[in-house]
Amino acid sequence: MIFGLQLYQIIIAALSAVMIYKGMAEYIRREAGQTLLKLLVRLVVWGGMGAVVVFPSITNIFARVIGIEGNVNAAILTGFLLIFLIIFKMFSAIEKLEQNISMLARNDALKNVPRENNSNKQ
Amino acid sequence: METKQPKVYLVIPAFNEGEIIVDVIDDIKKHGFSNIIVVDDGSKDDTYEKANNVIGVTALKHKLNRGYGATVKTGVEAAKMLDADIVVTFDGDGQHDPGDIAEMISPIVNSDCDVVLGTRLLDTAGMPFYKIIANQVGNFFTWLLFGIWVTDSQSGFRAFSRNAIEKIKTKSERYEYSSEIIREIKHKKLKFKEAPIKVRYTQYSMGKAQKQTFTNGLKTLFKMVWNLIS
Numbered sequence: 354m355i356f357g358l359q360l361y362q363i364i365i366a367a368l369s370a371v372m373i374y375k376g377m378a379e380y381i382r383r384e385a386g387q388t389l390l391k392l393l394v395r396l397v398v399w400g401g402m403g404a405v406v407v408f409p410s411i412t413n414i415f416a417r418v419i420g421i422e423g424n425v426n427a428a429i430l431t432g433f434l435l436i437f438l439i440i441f442k443m444f445s446a447i448e449k450l451e452q453n454i455s456m457l458a459r460n461d462a463l464k465n466v467p468r469e470n471n472s473n474k475q
Numbered sequence: 476m477e478t479k480q481p482k483v484y485l486v487i488p489a490f491n492e493g494e495i496i497v498d499v500i501d502d503i504k505k506h507g508f509s510n511i512i513v514v515d516d517g518s519k520d521d522t523y524e525k526a527n528n529v530i531g532v533t534a535l536k537h538k539l540n541r542g543y544g545a546t547v548k549t550g551v552e553a554a555k556m557l558d559a560d561i562v563v564t565f566d567g568d569g570q571h572d573p574g575d576i577a578e579m580i581s582p583i584v585n586s587d588c589d590v591v592l593g594t595r596l597l598d599t600a601g602m603p604f605y606k607i608i609a610n611q612v613g614n615f616f617t618w619l620l621f622g623i624w625v626t627d628s629q630s631g632f633r634a635f636s637r638n639a640i641e642k643i644k645t646k647s648e649r650y651e652y653s654s655e656i657i658r659e660i661k662h663k664k665l666k667f668k669e670a671p672i673k674v675r676y677t678q679y680s681m682g683k684a685q686k687q688t689f690t691n692g693l694k695t696l697f698k699m700v701w702n703l704i705s
Contacts, residue, residue, distance in 0.1 A: 458537040458539050459541075459552065461537075461538060462514065462536055462549050462553075463553055465534075466533060466556050
């Protein structure tokens, strides 16, 4: 135990800090695809995980706020919700990519449409 | 006074249909329809080359396989570019009978409606039982999700007026396209009719691996729900 923390708490807190640092650095550098929403999601997910690991008692406050008895239940439910949101976001992104690929394939195919029907083709 | 004949375009989505595509095209031509667009959806065989060698056919090719819905959409876009007045979608595996095309387009020519849906379920003779059940399940979910009952929501044999193809907007890439068309008919308040069609379930068409299976059916259902909530 170091500074009153177990080893797993230190590892997860360090990981959370690294992920938040990377997210903020990428956002500040305006790297491609880095949006404010993405940064906020990263802050909520990794920040929340780090905070809960270092200060487990905050889950009691959290449980009271959302009205679920038992801090573990509240944490699990919230975890499920977050995972659902992430999956939703990923599906949306994949769907958009699929549509963009189809659009490219279509535009490429339509280049071969003759101005007039090619009935004189030999 | 002589009336102008509408320009009818047949759109044939095809994936690995090299074995039969020329027969399908010839059969359509024999019935008097010469404006044919074949869209090859990234086939691994010579579907595109064979279609492209047929005189008078506009053959297009997706470099990547994008699915049934994306392929039909490409064909419809091409038909728009060629100033089609009526577009008929027709499966490339030879299961549809070109003898039904005239009946299919007749209500559109007479300005009775904008869309004619070919229905295989008004006469199910020769249709495998599991296909009847699968189609009824498709109809039920189409009605549940989109609020419109049709007797064959998954049929690929449909006719559209110019007005309909201008109004219908789809984003489905695979088989959920069929149900999306039904949704669009309702949303865009298009007048539609159902017309009985004959189906030729041959050993060839039944043996194709990419046809709707139970798993594909579940995927289609998931996509239909997903398109509603996303």
